[in-house]
Amino acid sequence: MESEINKSPKASAFTLIVAFVCVALVGLALVPLLPVKLNPSRTLPGFTVRFSMPGTSARVVEMTATSKLEAMLARVKGIRGIYSTSGNGWGSISVNLDKHVDAAVARFEASTIIRQTWPELPDGVSYPYIQMQSPGQGSQSPFMTFTINAPATPVLIQRYAEEHIKTRLAQLSGIYKINLSGATPMEWRLEYDSEQLRTLGISTDDIREAVRLHYQKEFMGTYDVEQGASDRQWIRLALVPESESRDFDAGRIQVKMKDGRMIGLNELVKVSRVEEQPQSYYRINGLNSVYLSVVAEETANQLALSKEVKAYMDGIRSQLPAGYEIHTGYDATEFIREELNRIYLRTGVTVAILLLFVLLITFSPEYLFLIVVSLSVNIAIAVIFYYAFGLEMQLYSLAGITVSLNLVIDNTIVMSDHYLRCGNRKVFMSVLAATLTTIGALVIIFFLDEKIRLNLQDFAAVVIINLGVSLLVALFFVPSLIDKIGLERRKRISPSKPKLKL
CATH class of the missing domain: 3.30.70.1430 (Multidrug efflux transporter AcrB pore domain)
Incomplete structure (x- = not known):
């Protein structure tokens, strides 16, 4: 294998450079398609x-x-x-x-x-x-929340939000779910005559069982038997999942009497749709409020989606009725942007310091250009593998990119320096062995406890991909680029053959 590495590649240096640059451009085009979020979604x-x-x-x-x-x-x-x-x-x-x-x-x-x-x-x-x-499923936690205030009852505010805000936001691509909370939900109230039920031999448990069997859902709802101030008794029934368009038809439900005959529920109860007794109240500046939370799809780029949602909400604000207000309560992308800015700053400072040392040692702008271009091509090509393997760009994976940059630059410097001095690729076996050692250490993460692995697997995958791509860049791209921009320098610093003295 060593002899094969030392041989010049069949393709010309220009062809290899163009090929790597074209692949890197594909990677740059895939950057907006990467899912960007705050925390890993796999659980x-x-x-x-x-x-x-x-x-x-x-x-x-x-x-x-x-x-x-x-x-x-x-x-x-x-x-x-x-x-x-x-x-x-x-x-x-x-x-x-x-x-x-x-x-x-x-x-x-x-x-x-x-x-x-x-x-x-x-x-x-x-x-x-x-x-x-x-x-592999999203955590279902909202990445953005909004507060809707108005001088109206919470039910009316929520109804307006359902009809005019939720329907518009749902049209955006990348939104998984929109939740509205803060308003008192509606419930079905079934009022009954206890004497009539006693005469027919029917209990409230019989009514509940009849409703459950009719809907065939074990998680259908809840009920309470309560004593009102006017000595009226009722059953409180909340269907789950609840929908405004869902009707409760008591005439279609049959209840069994003690003599075995069946009787329609509508003959036993009086059905009414009422507002549930409030368990809590939400007020902001003296106005009733409801909360709108937006959950993004697992593969959505939350940074781009956040901009679209904010643009939609700005348009909706201009059309609100008098007294209605919309305020942003929580935006996870703000923290993501802050973390990205920190990572950009740390990465930029780290790379700048390293490149400064390279420039001070070599005094060669061409050599510095070689390192910068190789590093850029390496990261751009790695993006293709991020997208292909479905990796998420979150705090752990972004940290992996930062950590791997130094290792990638090391491989580039070792290969370029050896090729400049000796004119061959013999050092690639040493670079390969050192890189495989690092990759082997990272593979251990995939054998850790499942809960820990789910958080760290993207970190390990990003570093492994970057190192794997750096091997290809060091073997083919770096020597080809040297042949085009550093040929004279390579000849000048190549060690001269010793002369025999007679």
Whole structure:
């Protein structure tokens, strides 16, 4: 192999230079297509079970509901860890699964367990719902949030945002989901006559079971049986997922009486659509407020998407009714830009210092030009592999680019200096061995614990790609560029052959 390396390549130096430059231009064209975000989006497979228990202390929620659900969910196969949190009026259980577990199967097992455990939970606990997360999927956390203020009720503000703001933003490419919160949701109220139910032998549990079987969704909703001030009783029913266009037709639901006959639910209850009792209020400067959060797609460039969203919101602000205001509450891209500016500054200073030393040692602008061009071509070509392997440009991968720059420059300097002095590529085997040693050390990251690996794999992949590309650049591009711009210098500094004295 050494003899093959020492031989001049069949292609001319000019051809190789043009080929590398063309490939580098392709890499530069792919830069805007790279997904840029704050943190890695890949997570371990798992799910979260949430429920509410209004008016109950955290201790009671833990003892009567959270602990029971947690013990039952521990039966799901492939669990790596289970964590629970109980608060005043709510509870949450997070389950981390092994990477080899089928998320769909785990969700089915969890749904079955919740359905079996539901009758044992105390009254007042909402039906627990499951939120899944799987590897390679976005974290579902919003990268931008906005506050909408107006001298109107939260329901009216949210309805206006749904019709005039959310629909326009949803047209942007790269947006995964838009959430609106802060307004009191609507619910179905089923008022009934307790004496009539007692006569027919029907309980509120029978009504709940009939509704559940009709919709065939174990996470259909929640219900409470309450005593009103006017001695009227009702069932509070919240369908999940809720939709304004979704109707609740009681006439299509059949309830079984004690004698075995069926009766329509509309003959037992009076259905009304009402606003849920508020659990909290949001006010800014004395005005009611709702929050609009924007979730980006996993492959979206959040920096570019943020500019588009802001431009859309500026256009919407000019068309708002009197008294309506929109304010930016959170923008993750601001932190991304700050980090990018820091990385640009650190990288620029590091490279500038290194190049300054090179210039002071060699006193050759041509040699400095060689290092700069080789480094630029190396990073541009590496972008193609970033895009091909689906790497994300986030804090860890950007740090990997910064770290690998010095290693890439080292390979370029070693090869160029040897080629200038000796006129061959024999040093490539030494460069290859040193580079493979570094790559071998980084490969260990892919064998670490899954949770750690998901954060560091992009860092390792970026460094490995940059080093791999630097080998090709050092072997073909650097000598070809030297042949074009440093031929005379190479001859001048080449060691002369010793002369024999007779």
